[in-house]
Amino acid sequence: MPRRYFGTDGIRGRTNEAPMTAELAMRVGQAAGAHFLRGEHRHRVVIGKDTRLSGYMMESALTAGFTSVGMDVIMFGPLPTPAVAMLTRAMRADLGVMISASHNPYQDNGIKLFGPDGYKLSDEDEAAIEAALEHPPQLAPAEAIGRAQRIEDARGRYIHAVKSTFPEDLRLDRLRVVVDCANGAAYSVAPQALWELGAEVVAIGVSPDGTNVNDRCGSTAPEALQAKVLETRADIGIALDGDADRLIVVDERGRLVDGDQIMALLACSWKRRGLLKGGGIVATVMSNLGLERYLAGEGLSLHRTAVGDRYVLEAMRRDGFNVGGEQSGHIILSDYATTGDGLVAALQVLAELVHSGKPASELLRRFDPLPQRLQNVRFKSGAPLETDGVRASIAAAEARLAGTGRLVIRKSGTEPLIRVMAEGEDPTLVREVVDEVCEAVRRAA
Helix, strand or coil: CCCCCCECCEEEEECCECCECHHHHHHHHHHHHHHCCCCCCCCEEEEEECCCCCHHHHHHHHHHHHHHCCCEEEEEEECCHHHHHHHHHHCCCCEEEEECCCCCCCCEEEEEEECCCCCECCHHHHHHHHHHCCCCCCCCCHHHCCCEEECCCHHHHHHHHHHCCCCCCCCCCCCEEEEECCCCCCCCHHHHHHHHCCCEEEEECCCCCCCCCCCCCCCCCCHHHHHHHHHHCCCEEEEECCCCCCEEEEECCCCEECHHHHHHHHHHHHHHCCCCCCCEEEEECCCCHHHHHHHHHCCCEEEEECCCHHHHHHHHHHHCCCEEECCCCCEEECCCCCCCCHHHHHHHHHHHHHHHCCCHHHHCCCCCCCCEEEEEEECCCCCHHHCHHHHHHHHHHHHHHCCCEEEEEEECCCCCEEEEEEEECCHHHHHHHHHHHHHHHHHHC
């Protein structure tokens, strides 16, 4: 059955427009709270958020919903998504909530839910919550209404947990690191953790004002980081996104390093250290064919999934892998976290930089990617991928790429976009087939 509210990463949309309204947030709090009222203990939910202006409104609405059905609420304030996941389990909460639209502009917001184990909710739990939204809530009696409180030590707890993932025998002394926090959830914790591990930290994107999250900064707009790395002659640059579950790296020459190169590095590093499980890694269909070939040359496998870090994690848990992620920079290291964690992944990259003694430009260029082109087509309604014209265009493109490349087309789970990606040996052919398919989608949309 198609979902009305939940996408591939929770509920997301433009603030004060359906579905991302305070009214729905309160109802989600009531429905999710009632769903996790299990047992006779005092129930609690923890709530974190990024730095969007609308976070205050959504936090208040969710708190009203949860307390109205009898759940106690603990509010963290601005904190990365992986910190909320970690603290949900560490604080024995029944439910965790992150208020964020990740890398989207500040006008958008979202609600991500975590179960008591710190993992994102299953499809079954999300379906049950959606179903409950269609019925009046079961409100608690007056004497059983939940209490709400804000705690101040959540950031310190997360910093301590992150630092514990860094090898004990290494330090970041004499390493100059530029970190771009996207004016988002990690604006305080990321520079602090790096400094405590010994790095000389140059921090940008650390002045959130409610409207500048991801605005010309962070992992989706790395130009400011590239310029700052060159200006300060830094050894490496690290870019996080609005909720800090994504990582993009810049080497000392100012060149971008995507999630595929990061996963290649970590797979080989963990294999050398005897830490890698599953004989390879998990990535999505969007990861470059060059990564797959590189790993094969190292005796490692690449298991592909649908796009979305939840699908990567599902495959990791099912098949026994402990390294996985996406080309976009979601890196999941399941020995340390239950979701993507940009800061934890960055520390693993920095550990290898210190251990190897090599410059970042040499260390992080593990393979030459095949020519790849990704283009997005926005649509308002309907199902453009189901039209005869688009289907014919896709079939023709696949025939042209047969044996030399591949085509991946999908509908975004978080935005009204059709994403068209092709890669292959011939860059001209790759560009042509993407343009042709995108034009067919535009006509249909």
